[in-house]
Amino acid sequence: MNATIERDQNVIELQAASYSYGHTALLSDMSFSIEPGSFHFLTGPSGAGKSTLLKLLYAELLPSEGTVSLFGQSVDQMSRDQIAFLRRRIGLVHQNCDFLDHLSMTENICLPLTVAGQSARDDLDQLLAWVGLTHRADALPPQLSGGERQRAALARALIQAPEVVLADEPTGNIDWEMSQRLLTLLIELNKMGTTVLIATHDLNLIRLAKSEIAVRVLRIKDRQVQFAGSDL
Amino acid sequence: MKSIFAEIRGLLIGDTRAAMVVPPTGFTAYLTIFSTATMAFLGIFAVVMALSAGRVADRWAQELAKSATVLVTASQDQMQDAVAATVRVLETTAGVGSIRVLSDDEQRDLLVPWFGPDMPVDVLPLPQLIEVIPTSDGFDPEGLRLRLQGEAPDAILDDHGRWQKPLIRAAQRLRLFSLFCLSLIAITIIAVVTLAAKAALSANAKTIHVLRLVGATDEFVAKAFVRRFTLRAIVGAAVGVIMGIIAIMLLSNAGKAAGFLTDFGLMGINWLWPLILPLLFGLLAFFATRAAALRLLRELT
Numbered sequence A: 001m002n003a004t005i006e007r008d009q010n011v012i013e014l015q016a017a018s019y020s021y022g023h024t025a026l027l028s029d030m031s032f033s034i035e036p037g038s039f040h041f042l043t044g045p046s047g048a049g050k051s052t053l054l055k056l057l058y059a060e061l062l063p064s065e066g067t068v069s070l071f072g073q074s075v076d077q078m079s080r081d082q083i084a085f086l087r088r089r090i091g092l093v094h095q096n097c098d099f100l101d102h103l104s105m106t107e108n109i110c111l112p113l114t115v116a117g118q119s120a121r122d123d124l125d126q127l128l129a130w131v132g133l134t135h136r137a138d139a140l141p142p143q144l145s146g147g148e149r150q151r152a153a154l155a156r157a158l159i160q161a162p163e164v165v166l167a168d169e170p171t172g173n174i175d176w177e178m179s180q181r182l183l184t185l186l187i188e189l190n191k192m193g194t195t196v197l198i199a200t201h202d203l204n205l206i207r208l209a210k211s212e213i214a215v216r217v218l219r220i221k222d223r224q225v226q227f228a229g230s231d232l
Numbered sequence B: 001m002k003s004i005f006a007e008i009r010g011l012l013i014g015d016t017r018a019a020m021v022v023p024p025t026g027f028t029a030y031l032t033i034f035s036t037a038t039m040a041f042l043g044i045f046a047v048v049m050a051l052s053a054g055r056v057a058d059r060w061a062q063e064l065a066k067s068a069t070v071l072v073t074a075s076q077d078q079m080q081d082a083v084a085a086t087v088r089v090l091e092t093t094a095g096v097g098s099i100r101v102l103s104d105d106e107q108r109d110l111l112v113p114w115f116g117p118d119m120p121v122d123v124l125p126l127p128q129l130i131e132v133i134p135t136s137d138g139f140d141p142e143g144l145r146l147r148l149q150g151e152a153p154d155a156i157l158d159d160h161g162r163w164q165k166p167l168i169r170a171a172q173r174l175r176l177f178s179l180f181c182l183s184l185i186a187i188t189i190i191a192v193v194t195l196a197a198k199a200a201l202s203a204n205a206k207t208i209h210v211l212r213l214v215g216a217t218d219e220f221v222a223k224a225f226v227r228r229f230t231l232r233a234i235v236g237a238a239v240g241v242i243m244g245i246i247a248i249m250l251l252s253n254a255g256k257a258a259g260f261l262t263d264f265g266l267m268g269i270n271w272l273w274p275l276i277l278p279l280l281f282g283l284l285a286f287f288a289t290r291a292a293a294l295r296l297l298r299e300l301t
Ligand SMILES: Nc1ncnc2c1ncn2[C@@H]1O[C@H](COP(=O)(O)OP(=O)(O)O)[C@@H](O)[C@H]1O
Pocket: A021, A026, A044, A045, A046, A047, A048, A049, A050, A051, A052, A053
């Protein structure tokens, strides 16, 4: 693959994309793109379709109409293996933070490496310390609190040094201090070139990010996605 | 095809990465092992039955080819001419190796078991028996019969075929039937493993979802299940085969003591079968699970 072409390409691009569960349209006619190295928030009231939109962005759902392209390739033209390889380039923090309950937290965090046939990273301890889970490394997921699960989910998303991080309410269950730390970590990653998209209804988080770096805010309103102005 | 070989190698050497991502299953695992053990038990019986039936058919067929008897019936004074005529015909028949005219003593010995030693067999108008030993190519019994009719009408060829041919046919049918049973057993194994694999995949839908989200390919997910079911089938089949062999040995020993079932059992190279059967079951389980997993995974996101 040609790296120079990749750099110019949008990481995510939607063209007149719609999604409906059954007959009722939830998201319609969305067209926007996300450039490599950018930092975006996705916001909107609960039930607006933030999680659904994110699912379109890692091909868990396919658009009912229009196209969703990731790294320059339309998802509905991809084979199942291609989608699997695509997801290795995306660090995903799922809203439910699902883990494999029979594996330890460390094994869960390393799962993206395991399925890709790679060995564990040397700086795993550092990553665990960053999300404050060093003392929980051998715990099983059911033994963890909501906040710990969310931090573990973030660690799992970051383990394979992804090009893009998609995070669905990553601070939903954690206190403000930890939220700030996680945001700082994501900002650091973004400064090193990682593209970040965070779905959240936490406006304080967005304000904090805005005070640090240039971010853009996508808002879902009336089944449409639009770029929010400076008003928020 | 290459990837399948790599996968089989991975199975034997052990790709623990893929194996650990699916939670252990406990009770249902024993059901799969139990079913494959039962099938292997029946399978080894079918194999032994097929082998034994084949052996019986071969032996009888060999004996059939080995000897025949010609009976010459004539009155006392014409007997000598009739025998001479018969011998002439036999000596000029292709496929007849040697002939032997049985002596009176030999003929009497043959009759003793039927009539007892006190019977004055000399006074009976006995037919003269001529033993015919064919060459390895054998002779054509129908052709010989026609020639005897023309040139030695007092002679009757008895090639034992009347008695043995139906028995040989029955043994051959028994062998076919056993092979048919073996195919049914193979199909059942495929069905059982497919059902068990499908149930396991459905029970692990959440696990599979998580694996897919972190970038696992279908091959990777399938591998975890394939390894498990292949090993279960091999273990189950090994247990079943061992039990089957014990049962067969007990049966054939009891049979030998009673003087029947003497051909029932494993002999010589046949002992490879108990080794082949578990591997065969493993292979069936491998392909059945793989097919079921890849088919089912395609239906999930
Ligand atoms: N699998 C589904 N089937 C049907 N409706 C769904 C499904 N998932 C979500 N929805 C509906 O779609 C709407 C948007 O859900 P979601 O994307 O989770 O919103 P948000 O993340 O913004 O809170 C909700 O009304 C929800 O009930």
